[in-house]
Amino acid sequence: MFFVHLYFIKLTVNQVYMKLQLQIKMNEALFLRNPESSELGKNILKHSIQLIHKSGFETFTFKKLAEDIGTTEAGIYRYFENKHKLLVYLTAWYWGWLEFQISFHTNNINDPIVKLKKVIKLLASAVADDEQTSYINESLLHQIIITEGSKAYLTKQVGEDNKQQFFKPYKDLCAVIGNIILECNPKYKYPKSLGSTIIEMAHFQNFFMNNLPSLTDFGKTKKEAEIVFFLNDLVFSSLKKS
Amino acid sequence: MFFVHLYFIKLTVNQVYMKLQLQIKMNEALFLRNPESSELGKNILKHSIQLIHKSGFETFTFKKLAEDIGTTEAGIYRYFENKHKLLVYLTAWYWGWLEFQISFHTNNINDPIVKLKKVIKLLASAVADDEQTSYINESLLHQIIITEGSKAYLTKQVGEDNKQQFFKPYKDLCAVIGNIILECNPKYKYPKSLGSTIIEMAHFQNFFMNNLPSLTDFGKTKKEAEIVFFLNDLVFSSLKKS
DNA sequence: TATTTATGATAGTATTACTATCTTATAAAA
């Protein structure tokens, strides 16, 4: 039922340059034609990220996207039913990618506290685009998710979309974080809610810091590192065994 | 620059039935004609709340609203420039109303911890509609804010809107909560961020609980009281003086 | 070589998001 999204990781181990292929499973119900299977599809992903980042999801249309790519509106509709599905696709890809980043960067860490700190840092820090990789600019995508991500589920269709498993990557990520939280303190009562709080606040505090700074304590420096400090304080106060 | 929105509070003091008038200042730049100044205007507020609650902000149009009220599209446009302004108006009204609720219900409380607990309860609990009052159904509005509230600021125009003070009620509320937090612990470093976290999570955990329950620990009971427990635990662990 | 498949080109429709104008009812000012 699922097929495979390739993502490349470059490693240099003992002077040997390696290239791994990470597989992010994408839900087939999110598209009509697999955007990763053709040049046009890849262009749809690449240019939609650029366009949404530039002018926001509300003003984003398939017409503008088609003009940007140099194809026709009908061409886009062969890949995605509508722009909502495309947004859900992009968010699902992002959460899947982030879950991999987390498992990759916490792989050899045993201490759950160190692990959770790493997760918070990965969530709250800007990502560098891996130029080499693909048609997906992770840095721009990260910024899109901050501003547009919650629009993927804050709809009346959330129940229908959820039945079709569109939010599985988000829920999986939340479960991963919830489990690390339980490793830190097996008696903590709200691992999943704290997990979703960390995810959402890593992004919302970033949005607030840059757009409505008086809602945060980071308005002066506007440094993401401060969000990390705040979240660390919040999380580890809660998990302290008393 | 501001004018006045009347909201009625009924009190029974020593057998004497009293009616107070609360004034919620609404930013004039949010509308073209004051919706509180006429029957049509009040109908726009009343029916827009019903319609947005019923089918969501995305599918909500001024055409449908006009049909619902029994007026014309052009009639609506005389009050609000577009549906975004109307949404911002409704959210601003809600935050202003909530700030009053908070100051009213914490008025005689000295202990900042008790005060903060009251705030969390007010934020995370469903509100009963005050039938008598007005054309605004606070209960429906509360549910709208949960699902649609963040769409008021998660836009590319957030900077422009902010310059026009559209988010002042939200920021004022956040400042009020931040100050109570500082009363609890003057050394706490993130009062405003914790304030906005409480506000957002009171709503997001509610949305998740009802729509994506695996993102929370309240999926089984679906009781708002559990969100209050979670937030209390989160907040007061952080504020504990160590 | 035949045939499937993806794309391009073009057209068309219903709905959305407005703007404009003209008329009538009403209420306030002269």
Next chain:
DNA sequence: TTTTATAAGATAGTAATACTATCATAAATA
């Protein structure tokens, strides 16, 4: 009381959005 603002209803119209349908062609595959 007459004049005159003002709000609202009625109607029309336009550009953009969100699609769907059809036909031709080029490339890949059988």
